[in-house]
Amino acid sequence: MAGPTDPRPEPAPYPEGWEADVVLRDGGTAHIRPITPADAPALQAFHVAQSEHSIYLRFFAALERLPDRDLARFTQVDHVDRVALIAVQSAHAEHLDPGSAEPGEPREPEEAGRPGRLDTADPGEPAEVIIGVARYDRITADEAEVAFNVSDAHSGRGLGSVLLEHLAAAAREVGVRRFTADVLPQNGRMIAVFREAGYEVRQTVDDGVVTVVFDIDPTDRSLAVTADREHRAEARSMQRLLGARSVLLVGAARAPEDSALDLVVKRAFASLSRSGTRELHVVGLPETHGHGHLPLQEWWSQPGSAPGEPTLVERWERLADVPRTIELAVVALPPRDVVSVVRRLGPLGVRSVIVLSTGFAETGEGGLVLQRELVRAAHSAGMRLVGPASYGLFDAAAQPPFNASLTEELPPPGSLGLFCQSAPMSVPILASVANRRLGVSSFVSAGHRADVSGNDLMQFWEEDPATEVVGLFLESIGNPRKFSRIARRLATAKPVVVVTAGKSGQVVPPGHAVRATRSPRRTLEEVFRQSGVVRAANTHEMLDVAQLFASQPLPAGRRVGIIAGASSMAALVAEAAAAAQLDHRGRVVWFGDDTPEEDLRASVRDLYRGGECDAVVVVHVPTVGTASPRVVRAVADAAAGSAVTTVACVLGLHGITDALTATDDEGRRWTVPAYSTPEGAVTALGAVVRYATWRSTDRGRPVTPAGIDRNRARRLIQGHLAAAVSGNGPVRLLPADAAELLGCYGVRLWPSRTVAGPDEAVAAAQELGWPVAVKSTASRLRHRADLGGVRLDIDGPDELRSDIAQLQERAAHLGAPYAPLEVQRMAPSGVACVVRTTEDPLFGPVVSFGLAGDATELLGDIGYGIPPLTDVDIAEMVRSVRAAPRLFGYRGLPPADIDALEDVIARLSVMASDHAELRVLELHPVVVAEHGAAVLSARIDLASARRTDTSRRSLPT
Template sequence: MTHRRETVAEAHALLADGTTARIRAAGARDHDAVVGFYEEMSPENLRLRFFGVSRRSARRAADRMCGRDHPGHLGLLAEVEGRLVGVAEYERTPDTDLAEIALAVGDAWHHRGVGTILIEHLVSAARVDGITAFTADALAENHEMLKVFADLGLRTARRFDGPEVHCTVQLAEEAGYAVAVAERGRAADVLSLVPLLRPRSVAVVGAGRKPGSVGRAVLRNLSTGGYTGRVYVVHPQAAAILGVHAVSSVAALPTVPDLVVVAVPAPGVAAVAAECGKAGVRALLVVTAGLDAAQGAELLETCRAHGTRLVGPNSLGLANAEDTVRMDATFAAAHPSPGTAGVAVQSGGVGIALLGGLTRLGIGVSSFVSLGDKYDVSGNDLLQWWESDGRTDLALLHLESFGNPRAFSRTARRVTRRMPLLTVDAGRTEAGRRAAASHTAAAATRTMTRQALFTQAGITATRTVPELLDTAALLHSQPLPAGHRVAVVTNAGGAGVLAADACAEAGLAVPELRTDLVDELLSVLPPGAVATNPVDATAAVSEQQLSTCLDKLMATGAVDAVLVALVPTAVSAATGDDLVRALTHAPGRSGTRTLAAVLLDQAKPVRLLPAGTGRVPAYADPQAAARALVHAVRRAAWLARPPGTVPALADTDPVRARSVVERYLAEHEDGGWLDPRACAELLDCYRIPQLPWAWAETEDEAVLAAERLKGPDDRTVLKAYWPGLLHKTQQHAVLLDLRGDAQVRAGWRDLETRFAGLLTGAVVQPLARRGIELFTGVVQDAVFGPLVLFGLGGTATEVLADHAARLAPLTDHDVHDLITAPRCAPLLFGHGGEGPVDLEALEQLLLRVSAMASDLPQLAEADLNPVIAWPGGVTALDVRVRLVPARAADPYLRRLR
């Protein structure tokens, strides 16, 4: 056991009303503050807490909370702006895995989530301590306390005994608890952002008197953008700026503004933040750039101390285009148009490009936030805001980093069920793969990790900003296609071929149309038309003929989308504009099938054409249209699939696995690679199938092991081992196909001779049966968590790079995706005549590797290569595991970054 006071990290978390609280362990220095906390309580509150009114009880409670520092006890304090507002503690019942808890909340802080957040942090610490349940006694009339326990989301039992109620709260992880914590976090997060995104008043600090300053540009946009609230200016000398009356300090403002925009030089930012905090300002937007590490740390510490939400520093600004707000607190050149697209970026330049592109498309924004250096408010916060604002139906993100990817993933999975979430996959081009000893680590690039996150969360990830805008245009204006079948219609055969090729290369199908549909199309098109797909309507097609052709295609179930490629000609009476009208005039057409256009004469990369009941996206080249269609098809497929579940594995032994890890790290404090025996023991804790093996340290032991393990064909494998050996094949440290005692002895002597001074033993195994060589493994990413990889194995793993990855814990859908994603997947399903491998056993293998990675944060790398799969099962032939000292982080614990 560890001293919980030493290991529980201080955290800041949002209360139910959006207030920021500091949660930390109680210590001896807090004794007087705890006594004072109880002394300020009303007699009624004291009676409910101690079952009677006694000041001595309060002092004894403070003695217990602040004077004990031993395993099985933890006291936590909740503070708001330095004031103690709640206390909670648990103490283990001797010789049990139960702990009794106590909780008290200040009179003025009831119904604000103080008790709930304290208990959540106690739950997280207690689970690490091995405590399985909390017990608590309360008066039956203490309805508020009983409601706190009932609403936690954990299984709670009550037993009434006269005027008292004995409660038992089970701490076992349950999906309901995670959902309840997430919902509490979402509600608190949204409330904390109200002063930021719907402020009733805004003050600008640092608006210069001369044109050219960033603060002045923000003030100008606030003043001219139709903002419905009050605008103030703080300037030490000016009487007014841009017609707005100025005061000398934040304290001199007539009212406390909800939001303050800070545009002073970097050395003065923290001082302005402190002044704002003391005045009671709830939100800061820092557009100042260039803060050094010390200045940045002081800024964040100041905001945390005063419970102030912070956007930036180095931010372009933020805007809310809702009619009731109309706030433009950016220094962009133009005001954003009101609409329903939420936009969050880290790069101001990307933000300007997105705002300009959306304006050109006629897609307005609901809110825009330039996160800048992202000290506090993050993309995850904005997702939760857009989910709740009642306006946003399209979300666009450009994130260069993730503060809490697991929380982001959980939120994104929920939000993308309601609206498209698009992002640019920034930072794809690494100079090279990181140096790593295992095949798994070499394969697990940051790009692969990000792509796994995007895929699992249902996020539409594009490669460039133009591609993001192309896709946004389609998703914003058209229904999702039911499948990937596309009909191409053109008035120029060459343009149709280009469009069909672009679709096929993007992964879409361009199927040949049915004979009856071909005949029906030809009956309405000019002579010489071809209607097999692509449909070449010829240059002579009229507006009416093209419109009728589209109506018939859109009405049929033969395709899921129609792509129209048009080139203006002077052959018929119909001009280019006439043909464009054929795409858009029919009311209701776009509500049945997805329709997009390629207008090859257009200089604009994408635009939205007005239609009868919506709009039709028109692209300047077929590749852009095809890419947008593919993203729409993938989103439709993701929405059609129900959310996956993480299957329960009843026969794993994580307690024993943790003991293996702790035993190794106790002897190797810096971590390292496990020896073969420890690797095998760890895999056995998760029932991961392994080829039978034995450990030998002498020639005779090797012979005896070979005799015991040999298969029907009497063939044995010797694998040399010494600390630091990783790539045995490259070192020629594996001897295959040894038959009989003589060859085993000769093989042993060969290893002893070649690796004299290194060899510490060898693994003896029977020669594995034939099958498909695969590999799976885990890399523990410091930011994203454990990443599970799977693909073609053997010595060519890195050369062929045929693998896929998903973040753990894996759901049943994730496992299916891992198995089907690599190029070698057809082999697993029987391509080539060998019959399908044991897919159920392969799924179990991946789930067990995922469970091992999720349970053990110390697992830095695990490499199972090769894994042999055949119709009768799967088995790992070789395993490597690297451990590092690490502490488990509760992925559901509510805390600010």
């Protein structure tokens, strides 16, 4: 189909940014990329493999093979007016040669063929097969005709919907705004793909053909549909990972005895061989490795496995001999051998792979390239990848428990889901979990998180009935926008406790490929606050908070009672409670060595049942001797089933203990968590109270201001970037251009005129209307009334000429170069504010708000928000700055129009969220009067940008 112009322009460069790995509905993966002429044979093979029915639905005719002319037309596209995307996977059956060398140790001629040996012959990149095609041909400047074709063998995996998302995103980049398609009435599945994507579909029927038309700009519904599909697909992939029933361990056959790699292999074998009914297949380990001699191809019951549930272990000489029923592979090999092995796992049916080996991105550029090859090999074969440098994973809640990690002993089953990126940090975290006797549902260590990340596990834990609390140790966050979106959804149902490497969260350890950020350190804190995430200072505090969430009900409020045996301890708790913003008003129960047990129980019971406490802190630390069992028992019995959140600091007790466990009237067991110090107990309680408050508070609705023209704004931005000399930008917009762009989002820029001297200034003032302000545009004096760069309330020509002379004299005195002047009609008096948005490479759009003035900037009195924002987010951002009282009638001033101010912030947040090209957008000042908010000046810098989180589903790149 011809494009909208003739002759056709030269093809655009291959759009690498359109390539993406995606998770499909069944949890498997595929690679999406633009088609190339070299794909013609694969496209023909794809077509020939389709059923007659599918071919008829696509082409409205029987077509055994694609004619050469059509094949050329389908594969030779310009990536602008004619675009085609294909979904591909590796051709498993075609690249496996049973007689070829196997990856592993270097081949030695005299040892080739020895049992248990692996060889490093790399099969290279396997051939790709096409499993889905999506294309459009432009009809007009903003409309294109689309067509989709999904492999019959891969039907039902969600390929149609994900291809539609990516094709629509590509179309929007080149100015297409609407898709149309001609579909046969019996092709209800394709019509459903369009409608279920969340777009407003219009359809007509003419001559037995259904014509479908829909706009492709994202809508609230289409974005919600995409997020829900992403959630279900990623959760499913983690379910497959943790629920694997058959496992393959591929280890280094000739690693030096007791080397790091040898020890890793031994530990992995020991863990897997105790995993109950799961089948364990082993390749590359000597027969004496791990637990003694094991004949090849002999099923074996491993001693020490669950009673009555033997582990079945089978050793194989080569990967090619392993049965094609493997669900999970665990690999511990030298780095380059890992890539070769992963390429060979696809034919075995492997769905997920855990790489325990190190030696990848943490070693430098060469290792990073190797890590990318590893990810590509896994995703091309439809697998999710955990690692490299992973500590493994386990599912303690499974029956029997499943252990594919390097830990020797699993914690007891419980409700805490744990994620840890670092393998070394997994060791002390799990040791602390064991010391506390804290129950865990599942654990995953992602290592360098080249693929599987904390986002994936949060998706899974949201639906996992065994998990009620989530704890995350994050060394880096590769996609904060996606993290925020997922965490906010999860935190509304289950608490999420996070520790980051470094307070700023900007520490990037070796091995983690993360975009650099220009945002201030407080940005990540705002991401967590908006998302309802509980941020802990360290792993010890994370587990302190997690054990309270896991063992006690959420508090209904901030009122705190104290049970103590010493006044000094009670005072310490009261001070800590005040610091944690808890409400303690003298609600104290005292006990001593001579307090009768009946009196003690009655006092404790009254504290719990009196309705005056939402939480109770118990401190029992005798100066000499041991803690009194009667005190401990009285507290445990009273707390059980009381709905009063309780924490304790009792000498000799730590974590989850039997001593502080009791049963309520319904037979449910409750445990009061024990802490090493009173301050630790109160700190954990304060974090839980803040979370409970966040969860019970209305978080508002996403802001959707009226009067927005996204399409016009996009055309203006693309036009300015196209007209720029340098395509890299940034491009500074002229005031008139900035006003036009802001107008697309309903933000009115107060009129002004740039003048060269007094005569032009007077003429401008006459046009705009008196009184006026005159401002210097010199960078040193702009917005600097304190330096004489601004003169206000000028109500006549003579005063204006005089003020201009003084302003120019002041500029000369300060050595400021000559710059034009700006004349503007005076706005109503009010509070001057600054609203900014910046596009950060890591965080995406970051909105900030503060009152204008150097003091605000110097003191960092600025509130931040990460779009998309709700009305509550914006209200909290305005009120979060310490100078906010000036907006609410401070010391007799009239209250400012907060609604008008919040409307401006809302419009800018939506604008920044819509357009990644807005490198900087600054409104300075925004004068908020008693009625209305006047935007007096705007700076807009444009530059090309790509975000880590977009409207299309994709895995990390």
